[in-house]
Amino acid sequence: MPFDATRFVVSRSLIEREGVSQSDATRLAIVPSIVQMPLVQSVVLAQAIGRREAPTETPAPSPTGTPQGQTLVPKVVGETYADAVEQLKLARLQVEPEIAPESANTLEVSAQKPEEGVDAADGDRVTVTLSSPKAEVPGVTDQTYFEALVELADKGLCGVPHEPEPVPESNWTVNEQEPSKGKEVLRGTTVTLTLVPDDEQGGPR
Incomplete structure:
Protein backbone atom coordinates (compact mmCIF):
# COMPACT_ATOMS: atom_id res chain seq x y z
CA MET A 1 0.00 0.00 0.00
CA PRO A 2 1.19 3.60 -0.65
CA PHE A 3 3.20 5.03 2.24
CA ASP A 4 3.32 8.69 3.34
CA ALA A 5 6.67 9.68 4.88
CA THR A 6 5.22 12.79 6.53
CA ARG A 7 2.49 10.80 8.27
CA PHE A 8 5.12 8.29 9.37
CA VAL A 9 7.29 10.95 11.05
CA VAL A 10 4.27 12.55 12.77
CA SER A 11 2.87 9.17 13.86
CA ARG A 12 6.24 8.09 15.28
CA SER A 13 6.55 11.36 17.21
CA LEU A 14 3.04 11.03 18.68
CA ILE A 15 3.68 7.42 19.71
CA GLU A 16 7.03 8.33 21.34
CA ARG A 17 5.29 11.07 23.35
CA GLU A 18 3.25 8.36 25.08
CA GLY A 19 6.49 6.84 26.48
CA VAL A 20 7.13 4.19 23.81
CA SER A 21 10.79 3.60 22.90
CA GLN A 22 12.05 5.02 19.60
CA SER A 23 12.65 1.58 18.08
CA ASP A 24 9.15 0.39 18.94
CA ALA A 25 7.61 3.68 17.81
CA THR A 26 9.35 3.34 14.44
CA ARG A 27 7.81 -0.10 13.99
CA LEU A 28 4.34 0.90 15.21
CA ALA A 29 4.13 4.09 13.11
CA ILE A 30 3.92 2.17 9.84
CA VAL A 31 0.18 1.39 10.00
CA PRO A 32 -1.01 5.01 10.59
CA SER A 33 1.15 6.08 7.62
CA ILE A 34 -0.90 4.32 4.93
CA VAL A 35 -2.05 6.98 2.46
CA GLN A 36 -5.55 5.55 1.87
CA MET A 37 -6.40 6.17 5.52
CA PRO A 38 -7.95 9.63 6.19
CA LEU A 39 -5.46 11.92 7.92
CA VAL A 40 -7.76 12.43 10.92
CA GLN A 41 -7.90 8.66 11.40
CA SER A 42 -4.11 8.40 11.07
CA VAL A 43 -3.55 10.88 13.93
CA VAL A 44 -6.16 9.28 16.20
CA LEU A 45 -4.80 5.81 15.45
CA ALA A 46 -1.21 6.85 16.21
CA GLN A 47 -2.27 8.32 19.57
CA ALA A 48 -4.29 5.20 20.40
CA ILE A 49 -1.38 2.92 19.51
CA GLY A 50 0.97 4.99 21.68
CA ARG A 51 -1.32 4.80 24.70
CA ARG A 52 -1.84 1.08 24.21
CA GLU A 53 1.86 0.29 23.90
CA ALA A 54 3.14 2.71 26.55
CA PRO A 55 4.63 1.12 29.68
CA THR A 56 2.07 0.92 32.46
CA GLU A 57 2.64 0.95 36.16
CA THR A 58 1.69 -2.15 38.13
CA PRO A 59 -1.60 -1.36 39.85
CA ALA A 60 -1.46 -1.10 43.61
CA PRO A 61 -2.94 -4.04 45.49
CA SER A 62 -6.49 -3.71 46.75
CA PRO A 63 -6.75 -2.11 50.20
CA THR A 64 -6.70 -4.49 53.14
CA GLY A 65 -10.22 -5.44 54.07
CA THR A 66 -11.63 -5.55 50.54
CA PRO A 67 -13.29 -8.99 50.27
CA GLN A 68 -12.19 -11.36 47.53
CA GLY A 69 -14.27 -10.75 44.41
CA GLN A 70 -14.83 -7.12 45.40
CA THR A 71 -13.08 -3.97 44.19
CA LEU A 72 -13.20 -0.22 44.65
CA VAL A 73 -14.46 2.01 41.85
CA PRO A 74 -11.64 4.34 40.68
CA LYS A 75 -12.13 7.97 39.71
CA VAL A 76 -12.35 8.35 35.93
CA VAL A 77 -14.01 11.77 35.69
CA GLY A 78 -11.76 14.07 33.67
CA GLU A 79 -10.10 11.19 31.83
CA THR A 80 -10.47 10.43 28.14
CA TYR A 81 -12.76 7.52 27.40
CA ALA A 82 -9.77 5.39 26.37
CA ASP A 83 -7.92 6.05 29.65
CA ALA A 84 -11.09 5.47 31.68
CA VAL A 85 -11.57 2.06 30.06
CA GLU A 86 -7.98 1.09 30.97
CA GLN A 87 -8.35 2.21 34.60
CA LEU A 88 -11.63 0.37 35.01
CA LYS A 89 -10.14 -2.74 33.43
CA LEU A 90 -7.30 -2.66 35.99
CA ALA A 91 -9.96 -2.50 38.70
CA ARG A 92 -11.71 -5.53 37.13
CA LEU A 93 -14.70 -3.43 36.09
CA GLN A 94 -16.46 -2.81 32.79
CA VAL A 95 -17.62 0.44 31.23
CA GLU A 96 -21.00 1.48 29.91
CA PRO A 97 -21.57 2.61 27.17
CA GLU A 98 -19.09 1.03 24.78
CA ILE A 99 -18.10 3.33 21.91
CA ALA A 100 -16.15 3.08 18.65
CA PRO A 101 -12.32 3.18 19.04
CA GLU A 102 -11.93 6.21 16.74
CA SER A 103 -13.84 8.35 19.26
CA ALA A 104 -12.10 7.00 22.36
CA ASN A 105 -9.45 9.74 22.55
CA THR A 106 -11.66 12.72 21.67
CA LEU A 107 -14.40 12.17 24.28
CA GLU A 108 -13.94 12.91 27.98
CA VAL A 109 -15.69 11.48 31.03
CA SER A 110 -17.73 14.24 32.73
CA ALA A 111 -19.59 12.04 35.25
CA GLN A 112 -19.59 8.45 36.49
CA LYS A 113 -21.90 6.12 38.40
CA PRO A 114 -21.04 4.52 40.81
CA GLU A 115 -18.77 7.27 42.09
CA GLU A 116 -15.15 6.95 43.15
CA GLY A 117 -14.48 4.77 46.19
CA VAL A 118 -17.72 2.76 46.09
CA ASP A 119 -17.46 -1.00 46.68
CA ALA A 120 -18.30 -3.06 43.60
CA ALA A 121 -18.16 -6.69 42.56
CA ASP A 122 -15.66 -7.85 39.96
CA GLY A 123 -17.16 -7.41 36.50
CA ASP A 124 -19.67 -4.72 37.52
CA ARG A 125 -20.31 -1.94 35.02
CA VAL A 126 -19.53 1.71 35.62
CA THR A 127 -21.75 4.06 33.62
CA VAL A 128 -19.95 7.13 32.30
CA THR A 129 -21.28 10.35 30.80
CA LEU A 130 -19.19 11.57 27.87
CA SER A 131 -18.60 15.05 26.50
CA SER A 132 -16.42 16.59 23.81
Whole structure:
Protein backbone atom coordinates (compact mmCIF):
# COMPACT_ATOMS: atom_id res chain seq x y z
CA MET A 1 0.00 0.00 0.00
CA PRO A 2 1.19 3.60 -0.65
CA PHE A 3 3.20 5.03 2.24
CA ASP A 4 3.32 8.69 3.34
CA ALA A 5 6.67 9.68 4.88
CA THR A 6 5.22 12.79 6.53
CA ARG A 7 2.49 10.80 8.27
CA PHE A 8 5.12 8.29 9.37
CA VAL A 9 7.29 10.95 11.05
CA VAL A 10 4.27 12.55 12.77
CA SER A 11 2.87 9.17 13.86
CA ARG A 12 6.24 8.09 15.28
CA SER A 13 6.55 11.36 17.21
CA LEU A 14 3.04 11.03 18.68
CA ILE A 15 3.68 7.42 19.71
CA GLU A 16 7.03 8.33 21.34
CA ARG A 17 5.29 11.07 23.35
CA GLU A 18 3.25 8.36 25.08
CA GLY A 19 6.49 6.84 26.48
CA VAL A 20 7.13 4.19 23.81
CA SER A 21 10.79 3.60 22.90
CA GLN A 22 12.05 5.02 19.60
CA SER A 23 12.65 1.58 18.08
CA ASP A 24 9.15 0.39 18.94
CA ALA A 25 7.61 3.68 17.81
CA THR A 26 9.35 3.34 14.44
CA ARG A 27 7.81 -0.10 13.99
CA LEU A 28 4.34 0.90 15.21
CA ALA A 29 4.13 4.09 13.11
CA ILE A 30 3.92 2.17 9.84
CA VAL A 31 0.18 1.39 10.00
CA PRO A 32 -1.01 5.01 10.59
CA SER A 33 1.15 6.08 7.62
CA ILE A 34 -0.90 4.32 4.93
CA VAL A 35 -2.05 6.98 2.46
CA GLN A 36 -5.55 5.55 1.87
CA MET A 37 -6.40 6.17 5.52
CA PRO A 38 -7.95 9.63 6.19
CA LEU A 39 -5.46 11.92 7.92
CA VAL A 40 -7.76 12.43 10.92
CA GLN A 41 -7.90 8.66 11.40
CA SER A 42 -4.11 8.40 11.07
CA VAL A 43 -3.55 10.88 13.93
CA VAL A 44 -6.16 9.28 16.20
CA LEU A 45 -4.80 5.81 15.45
CA ALA A 46 -1.21 6.85 16.21
CA GLN A 47 -2.27 8.32 19.57
CA ALA A 48 -4.29 5.20 20.40
CA ILE A 49 -1.38 2.92 19.51
CA GLY A 50 0.97 4.99 21.68
CA ARG A 51 -1.32 4.80 24.70
CA ARG A 52 -1.84 1.08 24.21
CA GLU A 53 1.86 0.29 23.90
CA ALA A 54 3.14 2.71 26.55
CA PRO A 55 4.63 1.12 29.68
CA THR A 56 2.07 0.92 32.46
CA GLU A 57 2.64 0.95 36.16
CA THR A 58 1.69 -2.15 38.13
CA PRO A 59 -1.60 -1.36 39.85
CA ALA A 60 -1.46 -1.10 43.61
CA PRO A 61 -2.94 -4.04 45.49
CA SER A 62 -6.49 -3.71 46.75
CA PRO A 63 -6.75 -2.11 50.20
CA THR A 64 -6.70 -4.49 53.14
CA GLY A 65 -10.22 -5.44 54.07
CA THR A 66 -11.63 -5.55 50.54
CA PRO A 67 -13.29 -8.99 50.27
CA GLN A 68 -12.19 -11.36 47.53
CA GLY A 69 -14.27 -10.75 44.41
CA GLN A 70 -14.83 -7.12 45.40
CA THR A 71 -13.08 -3.97 44.19
CA LEU A 72 -13.20 -0.22 44.65
CA VAL A 73 -14.46 2.01 41.85
CA PRO A 74 -11.64 4.34 40.68
CA LYS A 75 -12.13 7.97 39.71
CA VAL A 76 -12.35 8.35 35.93
CA VAL A 77 -14.01 11.77 35.69
CA GLY A 78 -11.76 14.07 33.67
CA GLU A 79 -10.10 11.19 31.83
CA THR A 80 -10.47 10.43 28.14
CA TYR A 81 -12.76 7.52 27.40
CA ALA A 82 -9.77 5.39 26.37
CA ASP A 83 -7.92 6.05 29.65
CA ALA A 84 -11.09 5.47 31.68
CA VAL A 85 -11.57 2.06 30.06
CA GLU A 86 -7.98 1.09 30.97
CA GLN A 87 -8.35 2.21 34.60
CA LEU A 88 -11.63 0.37 35.01
CA LYS A 89 -10.14 -2.74 33.43
CA LEU A 90 -7.30 -2.66 35.99
CA ALA A 91 -9.96 -2.50 38.70
CA ARG A 92 -11.71 -5.53 37.13
CA LEU A 93 -14.70 -3.43 36.09
CA GLN A 94 -16.46 -2.81 32.79
CA VAL A 95 -17.62 0.44 31.23
CA GLU A 96 -21.00 1.48 29.91
CA PRO A 97 -21.57 2.61 27.17
CA GLU A 98 -19.09 1.03 24.78
CA ILE A 99 -18.10 3.33 21.91
CA ALA A 100 -16.15 3.08 18.65
CA PRO A 101 -12.32 3.18 19.04
CA GLU A 102 -11.93 6.21 16.74
CA SER A 103 -13.84 8.35 19.26
CA ALA A 104 -12.10 7.00 22.36
CA ASN A 105 -9.45 9.74 22.55
CA THR A 106 -11.66 12.72 21.67
CA LEU A 107 -14.40 12.17 24.28
CA GLU A 108 -13.94 12.91 27.98
CA VAL A 109 -15.69 11.48 31.03
CA SER A 110 -17.73 14.24 32.73
CA ALA A 111 -19.59 12.04 35.25
CA GLN A 112 -19.59 8.45 36.49
CA LYS A 113 -21.90 6.12 38.40
CA PRO A 114 -21.04 4.52 40.81
CA GLU A 115 -18.77 7.27 42.09
CA GLU A 116 -15.15 6.95 43.15
CA GLY A 117 -14.48 4.77 46.19
CA VAL A 118 -17.72 2.76 46.09
CA ASP A 119 -17.46 -1.00 46.68
CA ALA A 120 -18.30 -3.06 43.60
CA ALA A 121 -18.16 -6.69 42.56
CA ASP A 122 -15.66 -7.85 39.96
CA GLY A 123 -17.16 -7.41 36.50
CA ASP A 124 -19.67 -4.72 37.52
CA ARG A 125 -20.31 -1.94 35.02
CA VAL A 126 -19.53 1.71 35.62
CA THR A 127 -21.75 4.06 33.62
CA VAL A 128 -19.95 7.13 32.30
CA THR A 129 -21.28 10.35 30.80
CA LEU A 130 -19.19 11.57 27.87
CA SER A 131 -18.60 15.05 26.50
CA SER A 132 -16.42 16.59 23.81
CA PRO A 133 -13.88 18.78 25.63
CA LYS A 134 -12.92 22.04 24.01
CA ALA A 135 -9.48 23.17 22.91
CA GLU A 136 -7.99 26.51 21.93
CA VAL A 137 -6.58 26.49 18.41
CA PRO A 138 -2.83 27.27 18.52
CA GLY A 139 -1.19 29.53 15.96
CA VAL A 140 0.81 27.39 13.53
CA THR A 141 1.45 29.81 10.68
CA ASP A 142 5.12 30.10 9.68
CA GLN A 143 5.75 26.63 11.10
CA THR A 144 6.65 23.63 8.96
CA TYR A 145 3.86 21.21 8.07
CA PHE A 146 5.37 18.62 10.43
CA GLU A 147 5.65 21.06 13.36
CA ALA A 148 2.06 22.20 12.82
CA LEU A 149 0.68 18.64 12.77
CA VAL A 150 2.45 17.75 16.02
CA GLU A 151 1.34 20.92 17.85
CA LEU A 152 -2.27 20.52 16.69
CA ALA A 153 -2.29 16.84 17.67
CA ASP A 154 -1.08 17.81 21.17
CA LYS A 155 -4.28 19.88 21.48
CA GLY A 156 -6.46 17.04 20.22
CA LEU A 157 -6.87 18.69 16.81
CA CYS A 158 -6.07 17.43 13.33
CA GLY A 159 -4.30 19.47 10.66
CA VAL A 160 -5.10 18.78 7.02
CA PRO A 161 -3.73 20.47 3.88
CA HIS A 162 -6.07 22.85 2.04
CA GLU A 163 -5.10 21.23 -1.26
CA PRO A 164 -4.67 17.42 -1.17
CA GLU A 165 -2.52 17.44 -4.32
CA PRO A 166 0.37 17.47 -4.58
CA VAL A 167 1.03 15.59 -1.35
CA PRO A 168 2.85 18.13 0.87
CA GLU A 169 6.35 17.57 2.18
CA SER A 170 7.05 17.76 5.91
CA ASN A 171 9.19 20.93 5.52
CA TRP A 172 6.58 22.95 3.63
CA THR A 173 5.53 26.09 5.49
CA VAL A 174 2.06 26.88 6.84
CA ASN A 175 0.96 30.18 5.28
CA GLU A 176 -2.64 30.31 6.55
CA GLN A 177 -4.87 28.31 8.89
CA GLU A 178 -8.61 27.96 9.49
CA PRO A 179 -9.89 28.11 12.26
CA SER A 180 -7.57 30.91 13.29
CA LYS A 181 -5.37 31.09 16.38
CA GLY A 182 -7.21 31.46 19.69
CA LYS A 183 -10.58 30.15 18.53
CA GLU A 184 -12.22 27.69 20.92
CA VAL A 185 -13.34 24.47 19.22
CA LEU A 186 -14.19 20.89 20.14
CA ARG A 187 -11.32 18.42 20.35
CA GLY A 188 -11.15 16.40 17.16
CA THR A 189 -11.84 19.47 15.02
CA THR A 190 -9.99 19.66 11.69
CA VAL A 191 -7.73 22.68 11.12
CA THR A 192 -7.21 23.43 7.42
CA LEU A 193 -3.66 24.47 6.56
CA THR A 194 -2.62 26.42 3.46
CA LEU A 195 0.91 25.28 2.68
CA VAL A 196 3.72 26.83 0.65
CA PRO A 197 6.56 24.69 -0.75
CA ASP A 198 9.87 25.36 0.97
CA ASP A 199 11.53 26.67 -2.19
CA GLU A 200 8.91 29.42 -2.38
CA GLN A 201 9.87 30.64 1.09
CA GLY A 202 13.37 31.65 0.07
CA GLY A 203 15.15 28.41 0.84
CA PRO A 204 15.32 26.03 3.78
CA ARG A 205 14.17 27.28 7.18
